[in-house]
Amino acid sequence: MRLLTHNFMCSPRTKAYPLRLVPAEIEMIESAYNPGFVQHVLPRIEWEPLRATALACGLGELPPSPPQDPNVDEDVWRLLHRILLDTHVKEGILVSPSGAEYTIHNSIPNMLPKTAADAEPKHVPQATDIMDE
Amino acid sequence: MHGLRQRRRRRRVRRSARASVPARVMRVLLVFRGVFPGLRIDEFRAVVQLVRAELAAEGPTELGTEAPSAGTVAGHKDDPLHLGLTTSVQSLPPSAQFRTPGDSLHGDVFYFCELRSEREARLVAQRAFLLKAVYEVIGHGNSYESACDAAVRTVSSDSARQAASWSDGMQELMKGASFRIDVQAFGRSVKQEQKAGLMARFAPVLLQFPGKVNLKSPQHRLMILEDAFPVAGHQQHSQLALNGEHLSVPEPDIRQVFLARLIGETQGGILSKKFRLPDRQYVGTTSMDAELAFIMANVALVRPGRSLILDPFCGTGSILISAVASGAHCIGADIDPRVLRGYGYNQPEPQSHTSSGILSNFEQYGLERPAGILRGDLVHSYWQSPCGGWLDAIITDPPYGIRESIRTVDVEKTNDLQCKHVQHRRLRASDTLRVLIEFAADSLVDNGRLVFWLACTADFVPEELPQHTAFRMVSYGEQQLTMRMHRRLVVMERLPRARLRAESSGPQDTRVQGAQVPDSGSFSNLSAKILRQPWRCETRLVP
Structure with missing residues (x-):
C-alpha cells in the first residue's frame, strides 16, 4: 500500500480520521517521477496527517503548508512523489484515534470493522456457509 | 486587479472570435x-x-x-x-x-x-x-x-x-x-x-x-x-x-x-491479446474479460498518468490491471481475503509470502503496482470523504449473487474481542447499489465517473436504473450474457458540486438526496430467478 492510499483511509465504523501509521516494514520502489499526477491529487490530500506519516516513516520533513507553484520548490515536489508514490507499507499497524488497531499484512490492510487485534481467519468462510440453509 | 480584468477581456474576445468562425470539422x-x-x-x-x-x-x-x-x-x-x-x-x-x-x-x-x-x-x-x-x-x-x-x-x-x-x-x-x-x-x-x-x-x-x-x-x-x-x-x-x-x-x-x-x-487487438485471461497467472470465476475491462477504463475517462481510480469489489483485480495498463493509479478493495491473498480459487495454499495473488498479476505484465489493495467492506466504508471528493473514477463489477454472494460484515454477530471468524450476512442487490452510489457521490470529484455492471434479466426497463440527484446518467449499454440474463454497463457522472449548490433553492436543499434504487427490479433476486433457487430469495433480507 502506498502512502497515498493511507491518506484517504479512516476507521470503518466511527469514520475517525486520521489513522496513525506505525510502520514495521517499509519498501521503497522507485517509480518514474510524474509531477503532473502529484499536482493533480495534492488538493485532495490532508496535509497535516501526511506530514506526520512522513515523519513516522522517516522520510523527511515536509514544509508546514503544501507547495503552491509547480515550477518552484522542485525538491518538495520530488519529496512528495517519493512519499506518496514510492513508499509502500508492507507490514504495520494503523491506529485509530480511539485506539482501535488495523493490521497491514503483506501490503494489505484489513479494514473490516472489528477492533480486536485481528489475524487473518484460519478458516475461510465458504460462500455456502454464508448462504445459510 | 487591472491585469486580471484585461486578461478576462482578452479571453472573452478570443472566445467570441472562435464562436464566429465555424469550427472546422x-x-x-x-x-x-x-x-x-x-x-x-x-x-x-x-x-x-x-x-x-x-x-x-x-x-x-x-x-x-x-x-x-x-x-x-x-x-x-x-x-x-x-x-x-x-x-x-x-x-x-x-x-x-x-x-x-x-x-x-x-x-x-x-x-x-x-x-x-x-x-x-x-x-x-x-x-x-x-x-x-x-x-x-x-x-x-x-x-x-x-x-x-x-x-x-x-x-x-x-x-x-x-x-x-x-x-x-x-x-x-x-x-x-x-x-x-x-x-x-x-x-x-x-x-x-x-x-x-x-x-x-x-x-x-x-x-x-x-x-x-x-x-x-x-x-x-x-x-x-x-x-x-x-x-x-x-x-x-x-x-x-x-x-x-x-x-x-x-x-x-x-x-x-x-x-x-x-x-x-x-491498437486494441495487441493489448487484449497481451492481457488475455487464459494466460493470466491468477484469475477467478468472476474475473473480468480483459477487453471489457479496457472498455470500462475508457468509458470511465481514465487519463494516463492523471486518474486515481478505485474498484471496491476488485476480486482478482482484473479491472485494476486494465486500468493500470491504461495509465491510471488505482486502488482495489474486497471483502474476501481469499481473492486478495491469492488462494482458494486456483491455488490450494497461500503462495509465497512475498507477493499476494493480485500483485503477482501486476508483476507478470511488468505493470506498476496498484496504489493499494485493501480488505474492507464498502457498507462500513473506511474511506474518508473530503468535501471535494478524491477519486477520478470508480470502476467496478459489483457482486449480484450468482457466482459471488452479496454480503456485508455482520457487526452484531461479530463479537469484537472473542470471535475469530468474521460473520457475514447477505444483502439485497439494491442495497449494494445504494451503498455504491452513495459512496460514489461522496468520493468522486466533480465530473468524476462511476462505471459499473448491472446484471439483470431480459425484462430490464430504463426506469429502474438507479438515480441520484448528484449524478447524471451518461449511458447504460447492453451486453447479452445468456438468453435470460443481460448486463448493462452503467455510466454515471458526478455533477459539479458548485452547480448543484447554485441550483438548489435554499440552504436546506444543499444536502443531496440519497440514491433512489427500486428494491425489486430486473436486477434484484437474480440468484432466485436465474438459478431457480427460490430459497435464495432476497425478499426476507432486511436492509
Whole structure:
C-alpha cells in the first residue's frame, strides 16, 4: 500500500480520521517521477496527517503548508512523489484515534470493522456457509 | 486587479472570435468491430471526450480544443460533443437501407461522424477498443458504380471550391503521395483473385492519383469497403467455384460500397491479446474479460498518468490491471481475503509470502503496482470523504449473487474481542447499489465517473436504473450474457458540486438526496430467478 492510499483511509465504523501509521516494514520502489499526477491529487490530500506519516516513516520533513507553484520548490515536489508514490507499507499497524488497531499484512490492510487485534481467519468462510440453509 | 480584468477581456474576445468562425470539422467513417454492439457508441463518445481532454492539455495551439466537459460545451442535449453521429445507411436510398429483419446483423458497424481534425481521429482510433478503423470517405454509394461516380466527383479538381474542401491527406494524394489499395468485405468473403477485379472497378478514380503504388510502405492506404447482405448458400457456391466447378456464383446483394482513405487503426487487438485471461497467472470465476475491462477504463475517462481510480469489489483485480495498463493509479478493495491473498480459487495454499495473488498479476505484465489493495467492506466504508471528493473514477463489477454472494460484515454477530471468524450476512442487490452510489457521490470529484455492471434479466426497463440527484446518467449499454440474463454497463457522472449548490433553492436543499434504487427490479433476486433457487430469495433480507 502506498502512502497515498493511507491518506484517504479512516476507521470503518466511527469514520475517525486520521489513522496513525506505525510502520514495521517499509519498501521503497522507485517509480518514474510524474509531477503532473502529484499536482493533480495534492488538493485532495490532508496535509497535516501526511506530514506526520512522513515523519513516522522517516522520510523527511515536509514544509508546514503544501507547495503552491509547480515550477518552484522542485525538491518538495520530488519529496512528495517519493512519499506518496514510492513508499509502500508492507507490514504495520494503523491506529485509530480511539485506539482501535488495523493490521497491514503483506501490503494489505484489513479494514473490516472489528477492533480486536485481528489475524487473518484460519478458516475461510465458504460462500455456502454464508448462504445459510 | 487591472491585469486580471484585461486578461478576462482578452479571453472573452478570443472566445467570441472562435464562436464566429465555424469550427472546422472533418467527416469521417467509423468502422466498428463486430463484438459488443451495445457498447460501441458509448465507448466511442467517451474516447472522443478523452482525446479532446488530452489535446486540450497539450496546449491551446490546436484548433478548437476547448475543454470538452459536458457542462461547458453547449449543444444538443443528446449530443453535447457535436459528433453528428449517424449510421451510414441513412445516407443511402431507402431501398438499400432495410430488407428483412436479420439482414442488418453487421449493418450498423458503419457510422459517419464529425471530428475536429485528422490527428484527433487517429488518436481516437488508437484508443477505442470497439473501433476497427477510421476512414475518410472518397466515394460512397449503394453499388460499385455509384460509389465510383461519387469518388470521381470528389477528386475532380475542376472547381477550386472542391479542392479547398479536401483534407490534408487528400491534398497529399492529389499531389503524388504513394498509396496502396485493399479490399475489405463485410457479409461475404472475397477471394484474392476477385479483389483485383473489384479494384479495377475504381480505375477511373485511381487514375486520378498521380502517385506511385507502394505496397510495403505507402504514405496513404486506400480501402474498398464492401457491405453486402448475407446471401444464403454463398459459401458453398464459392467453395465449388474454388474447386474448379464453374457454377454461377450468385451476385452479392450489395448494400453499400465505400472507397476510403485510412486515417487510423485500433491498437486494441495487441493489448487484449497481451492481457488475455487464459494466460493470466491468477484469475477467478468472476474475473473480468480483459477487453471489457479496457472498455470500462475508457468509458470511465481514465487519463494516463492523471486518474486515481478505485474498484471496491476488485476480486482478482482484473479491472485494476486494465486500468493500470491504461495509465491510471488505482486502488482495489474486497471483502474476501481469499481473492486478495491469492488462494482458494486456483491455488490450494497461500503462495509465497512475498507477493499476494493480485500483485503477482501486476508483476507478470511488468505493470506498476496498484496504489493499494485493501480488505474492507464498502457498507462500513473506511474511506474518508473530503468535501471535494478524491477519486477520478470508480470502476467496478459489483457482486449480484450468482457466482459471488452479496454480503456485508455482520457487526452484531461479530463479537469484537472473542470471535475469530468474521460473520457475514447477505444483502439485497439494491442495497449494494445504494451503498455504491452513495459512496460514489461522496468520493468522486466533480465530473468524476462511476462505471459499473448491472446484471439483470431480459425484462430490464430504463426506469429502474438507479438515480441520484448528484449524478447524471451518461449511458447504460447492453451486453447479452445468456438468453435470460443481460448486463448493462452503467455510466454515471458526478455533477459539479458548485452547480448543484447554485441550483438548489435554499440552504436546506444543499444536502443531496440519497440514491433512489427500486428494491425489486430486473436486477434484484437474480440468484432466485436465474438459478431457480427460490430459497435464495432476497425478499426476507432486511436492509
